[in-house]
Amino acid sequence: MMKRIVSNALFNTSNGLFATRRRGKRHVVVLSQFYRPEPHKFPPGVAAAVAEAGHRVSVVTGYPNRPGGKLYSGYRQRFRFSEVIDGIVVHRVPLVVNHSRKALERVANFLTFSMSALSVTPAVLDADVVYAYATPATAAIPAQIWHKLFGIPYVLHVQDLWPESVTDSGMLGTGPVNRVAAAMLRFWLDRLYGNAAGLIAISPGMQRLLVERGYREDRCAVVYNWAAEHAITVKSGDSFSNNGLRLLYAGNLGRMQDLETVISAARRFDENTDFQLDIAGGGLLEDDLRAAAAGSSNTRFLGKLSLEDVGKRYLEADFQLVTLKDIPIFRTTVPSKLQSSLAAGVPVITTVQGDVADLITQYDAGIVAEPENAESLAQAFKTALNMSPTQRARMGANAQRLYAEKMSHASSTSKIVAMLDGVASRSAPRKTLEANASYAPTSHHDSGVKA
Incomplete structure (x- = not known):
């Protein structure tokens, strides 16, 4: 207290x-x-x-x-x-x-x-x-x-x-x-x-x-x-999905997060019942994003969650999304959601170029896609969907190692x-x-x- x-x-x-x-x-x-x-x-x-x-x-x-x-x-x-x-x-x-x-x-x-x-x-x-x-x-x-x-x-x-x-x-x-x-x-x-x-x-x-x-x-x-380490439980390596793909975005729903591209990419999997995108958080674009996802069978908005509740969602996710628009200054940015995901042992799919992409590639802790490019992001989703639980668990272990060594x-x-x-x-x-x-x-x- x-x-x-x-x-x-x-x-x-x-x-x-x-x-x-x-x-x-x-x-x-x-x-x-x-x-x-x-x-x-x-x-x-x-x-x-x-x-x-x-x-x-x-x-x-x-x-x-x-x-x-x-x-x-x-x-x-x-x-x-x-x-x-x-x-x-x-x-x-x-x-x-x-x-x-x-x-x-x-x-x-x-x-x-x-x-x-x-x-x-x-x-x-x-x-x-x-x-x-x-x-x-x-x-x-x-x-x-x-x-x-x-x-x-x-x-x-x-x-x-x-x-x-x-x-x-x-x-x-x-x-x-x-x-x-x-x-x-x-x-x-x-x-x-x-x-x-x-x-x-x-x-x-x-x-x-x-x-x-x-x-x-x-x-x-x-x-x-x-990360807020007190609110994070490390994901077990045997808890990754055997079938399908569970994606999580937890953060601000603002103009810079490029979530329009995320929803557009997810739309390409509407017919795939094994694909699930959960979006947690609030922000200026929440209403617009909900409208863009209207009618989608695989996208859910969870609203604002506590740190503890976000930590529980990490345990259910196969990948966390870390996305930003393609602005040069973002190449020097490390969004806070990255640290939280890595600390929980959850690999990421990111469109953030520069330092974030370099770290994820160096440690093989996730998948890198191009920013503001729905086709590239959809291909990253497809790659993740086709991965085995063992491959995902290996990336998750790499993510946790990256956090422990640097963050x-x-x-x-x-x-x-x-x-x-x-x-x-x-x-x-x-x-x-x-x-x-x-x-x-x-x-x-x-x-x-x-x-």
Whole structure:
């Protein structure tokens, strides 16, 4: 269970004292727009790993509202609110709650968090290093300012490569506004990335792009994302279908996932009673996709499922689908559903080119098809349909080996902790205002949220 401690304590600037940075036990600030109880596993995973390494951790985040775009029950937005979750102090700051596709509303959501986070500055002045979860990239603005004003080094965890994640999303259209935004973002990103003491890329392709754009290779490391391992049960090798094919797609039903192509390819098997496609999740295109699959005898929509329920579906699937549209930036992307499938020992059928296709091919952990090509994807389905249970089980074992060797929680978080420790060690000693002791939680209650 997550323990919450609630406070409305105000800053007491009279307690501010000058102090040199400590050696040994460090203060690491985790800066992220998202945190528990929201279902974002990476910032909490890093915070827990840093704490387990013996360092002090504090979190600066917004009020929980994702994925539904509504403030969670039990929370009321206000400044200077702190709680303790799993032994870690979490400072929350207000933001415009919104998950719209409208550009201005999304920008307001991003920037209000960035500006509000600066109100926590007195609580982070003694930080040795800031870990900034740069999704969205604007969430790292406070780290940029703290570095400029107080010399606190920061490490960026780059999940989505900007400006492409903005300009290629369609959020700003394709005209002059998009081009102006791209130019402005590049100007700012050059400084955000360039001044970072470390960059964490989620794939080799992303690392190459960052280096090609002029950022120092010795400061840029590849750390693959990991799965929600607590919700995953490994599929038994003898549980693959003897007859037919059971496919699962579990994830966002959005514009970038190319699910129109998936449904079109599955339509070619309508007369095959041994073919089953299950689609789990929700998103902007759910209604359109349901309409496209109307009348199909082999496609089912399961709606939104919990992590635990998705884990159960993995045990029934022969392959998981990992698909994206054919956009260059996606060649450096590793969708999170890939890690979940691999960890469960379920091979994949993927249309994601670049790093994902290379990994799947290298480990023989699935089948690669061309993106936005229903004929190619249908051929991949046919290949999978004709495979024996033994062949599928071998691919499943390869998938699990790939995850264990490159993507496990323990492996990835240990790399991040080592990077943060290295950055803090290399940074020159500095004089800072001691973090305000009065910015602290004071009372307890149990959130009832599962860790």
